[in-house]
Amino acid sequence: LPAAVLLKDTKLMDVKLGQLGSWLAMSDFTPGGITGALRRGYDRYYNKYINVRKGGLGGFSMLLAGYVVLSYVWSYSHVKHDRRRKYH
Amino acid sequence: LLVLSAPAALRALPPPVAVGVLHTTRPLHTTQQSLAPVPPLPEKGGEVRHGFIPEEFFQFLYPKTGVTGPYMLGTGLLLYLLSKEIYVINHETAAAACILTVIIYGIKKFGADVAAFADKLNEEKVAAALAMKNEAMQALQTAIEEEKKEQWRVEGRTYLFDAKRNNVAMLLETNYRERLLMVYNEVKKRLDYQVAMQNLKRQKEQDHMIQWVEKNVVQSITPQQQKESIAKCILDLKALSKSAHAAV
Numbered sequence: 001l002p003a004a005v006l007l008k009d010t011k012l013m014d015v016k017l018g019q020l021g022s023w024l025a026m027s028d029f030t031p032g033g034i035t036g037a038l039r040r041g042y043d044r045y046y047n048k049y050i051n052v053r054k055g056g057l058g059g060f061s062m063l064l065a066g067y068v069v070l071s072y073v074w075s076y077s078h079v080k081h082d083r084r085r086k087y088h
Numbered sequence: 089l090l091v092l093s094a095p096a097a098l099r100a101l102p103p104p105v106a107v108g109v110l111h112t113t114r115p116l117h118t119t120q121q122s123l124a125p126v127p128p129l130p131e132k133g134g135e136v137r138h139g140f141i142p143e144e145f146f147q148f149l150y151p152k153t154g155v156t157g158p159y160m161l162g163t164g165l166l167l168y169l170l171s172k173e174i175y176v177i178n179h180e181t182a183a184a185a186c187i188l189t190v191i192i193y194g195i196k197k198f199g200a201d202v203a204a205f206a207d208k209l210n211e212e213k214v215a216a217a218l219a220m221k222n223e224a225m226q227a228l229q230t231a232i233e234e235e236k237k238e239q240w241r242v243e244g245r246t247y248l249f250d251a252k253r254n255n256v257a258m259l260l261e262t263n264y265r266e267r268l269l270m271v272y273n274e275v276k277k278r279l280d281y282q283v284a285m286q287n288l289k290r291q292k293e294q295d296h297m298i299q300w301v302e303k304n305v306v307q308s309i310t311p312q313q314q315k316e317s318i319a320k321c322i323l324d325l326k327a328l329s330k331s332a333h334a335a336v
């Protein structure tokens with residue numbers, strides 16, 4: 001039982017591969033929980049890369065790169081038709 | 089009437105049970121936590137390599153694959169995406185290449201200047217805030233000193249009150265003496281009046297008596313007596329003139 005509490009509170013990077021399923025099952029998927037997770041993620045990124053004295057370009061360009069990748073993923077079904085070969 | 093007596097009636101009730109009881113189950117003010125002073129911002133943000141890969145990724149792969157591991161991973165991934173045409177090369181690729189070239193050229197050329205400018209703005213803001221803080225502290229410091237000086241001044245109030253007491257005593261004394269003088273003057277005036285009255289009465293009585301005596305004497309002189317007295321006077325005069333002639 002103490003292990004279960006600890007597993008729920010462990011961070012994702014500390015979860016072992018075998019425990020991943022149970023970790024996902026135990027995590028909080030209520031709207032409040034999701035909002036909390038998003039808020040925490042935003043705070044972590046903001047305080048690490050943007051809310052510093054001499055921030056560099058990395059903080060913003062990482063977000064740009066992520067947006068580029070995401071928009072490519074969303075438009076893949078449309079880009080698929082420009083392929084040069086049909087079979088790969 | 090009921091409304092007017094309501095407060096008195098309420099006051100007469102016994103006090104509620106919760107009076108004097110602190111409604112808390114957790115101890116207050118036991119930790120050092122406070123919102124100020126806020127810890128300073130970190131100097132530099134997280135490291136990012138090539139503009140979009142965080143340094144933690146390279147550190148994560150370093151123990152297993154060394155320095156070139158992530159680059160090998162990147163190359164392999166890129167070739168896989170290209171060969172399987174998961175990333176399709178089309179007109180957008182050319183556009184992206186041009187855009188990226190321009191962006192990277194711009195960053196390499198003007199990056200340092202823009203960074204210096206932004207840092208200067210930040211410095212000014214921080215300096216302004218610091219100046220405000222220092223001013224506030226200075227103002228409070230001077231206020232403390234002024235207060236101490238006022239407290240020192242208060243110690244001299246004994247002298248002030250002595251002077252005031254002296255003033256009041258002087259006023260009282262002056263007033264007393266003035267009134268004393270007034271009393272003396274008034275009494276003297278009354279006594280003088282009495283004296284004058286007596287003198288006047290005496291004078292009048294004297295004058296009247298003299299007049300009365302003179303009048304009676306004149307009345308009592310008969311014509312016979314008048315003639316005799318005049319003859320006597322003439323004889324006396326002749327005798328005197330003779331003696332005077334003789335003396336000369």
